[in-house]
Amino acid sequence: MTLRKSLAVGTVVLALIAGAIIVGWFSPRDTGPLEFNGEQAFKHVEAQMAFGPRPPGSEANRKTGDYILSELKRLGWQAESQEFMYRDTVVRNIIGQAAIGQEPVIIVGAHYDTRWYADQDKVAPLAPVPGANDGASGAAVLLELARVLDVRNSKHEIWLAFFDAEDNGGINGWDWIVGSTYMANNLTVTPKVMILADMVGDADQQFYFDFNSDPTLSAELFQIAAGLGYGAQFIPAPKYAMHDDHIPFAKRGVAAVDLIDFDYPYWHTSADTIDKISSASLERVGRTIEVYVEQNR
Numbered sequence: 001m002t003l004r005k006s007l008a009v010g011t012v013v014l015a016l017i018a019g020a021i022i023v024g025w026f027s028p029r030d031t032g033p034l035e036f037n038g039e040q041a042f043k044h045v046e047a048q049m050a051f052g053p054r055p056p057g058s059e060a061n062r063k064t065g066d067y068i069l070s071e072l073k074r075l076g077w078q079a080e081s082q083e084f085m086y087r088d089t090v091v092r093n094i095i096g097q098a099a100i101g102q103e104p105v106i107i108v109g110a111h112y113d114t115r116w117y118a119d120q121d122k123v124a125p126l127a128p129v130p131g132a133n134d135g136a137s138g139a140a141v142l143l144e145l146a147r148v149l150d151v152r153n154s155k156h157e158i159w160l161a162f163f164d165a166e167d168n169g170g171i172n173g174w175d176w177i178v179g180s181t182y183m184a185n186n187l188t189v190t191p192k193v194m195i196l197a198d199m200v201g202d203a204d205q206q207f208y209f210d211f212n213s214d215p216t217l218s219a220e221l222f223q224i225a226a227g228l229g230y231g232a233q234f235i236p237a238p239k240y241a242m243h244d245d246h247i248p249f250a251k252r253g254v255a256a257v258d259l260i261d262f263d264y265p266y267w268h269t270s271a272d273t274i275d276k277i278s279s280a281s282l283e284r285v286g287r288t289i290e291v292y293v294e295q296n297r
Contacts (some may be wrong), residue, residue, distance in 0.1 A: 055168060056086075062092075080095055096159065107254075109142075110197045113165055128270075141282055148286075240262050
């Protein structure tokens with residue numbers, strides 16, 4: 001990812017796969033209300049990191065996508081891949097759906113691929129980026145949301161969108177945000193909201209308003225975070241203008257927000273490793289999104 005991140009979230013025609021679906025609503029659990037657990041999310045970071053660096057087209061990327069699909073289905077979500085070719089490489093977005101058939105749609109997104117080269121690394125610029133924060137953290141938040149979101153009687157269809165090929169812009173002729181751009185360009189519906197979770201696990205966490213995000217939705221999310229006691233980490237002041245996976249949706253008129261902690265010194269370096277992130281940081285982001293989605297059921 002970069003300050004000029006590419007976005008590729010096109011349309012998705014999702015074939016319904018057999019799962020725990022009831023007409024009008026869907027619930028992945030039979031128990032009472034659950035709350036986002038940062039330690040559970042951290043386990044998903046560990047699982048992704050165990051595959052190694054995960055650039056598009058790699059075996060590790062494929063295994064990560066398979067893991068995401070398996071977890072979504074295990075948790076009772078309708079899940080499907082969206083595959084397409086980009087520069088002779090198979091790119092695969094993954095979408096989990098709940099409360100299918102309700103309108104409009106709320107999308108929560110993250111990318112799961114990593115960057116081929118650590119070009120911001122002064123020592124090893126040709127090393128692959130491990131992607132603990134830049135890749136694994138956002139995907140881990142979405143997978144824990146799949147476990148805890150209460151979508152019973154939801155008035156909105158919920159998508160958890162995992163984007164591939166976000167993070168290799170400027171390498172070998174690649175663009176940024178390839179996966180999200182493809183998804184957005186192929187949408188057959190107009191979502192109400194798109195919330196992006198990108199680089200959200202930094203142990204030294206600081207979020208600011210993004211100039212390219214919807215200001216009303218940004219303010220609502222930051223207000224929820226403050227109410228949860230996260231005011232020190234969610235700072236309601238603009239700082240960056242991010243070109244990220246939310247942009248293709250914003251171009252379609254969707255209220256889109258990028259939750260990104262860009263004050264991360266290990267960005268695009270070989271030091272973007274699991275010791276740089278924390279379960280508490282994952283929990284703050286996940287809990288904020290969980291409250292927003294459940295308040296807007």
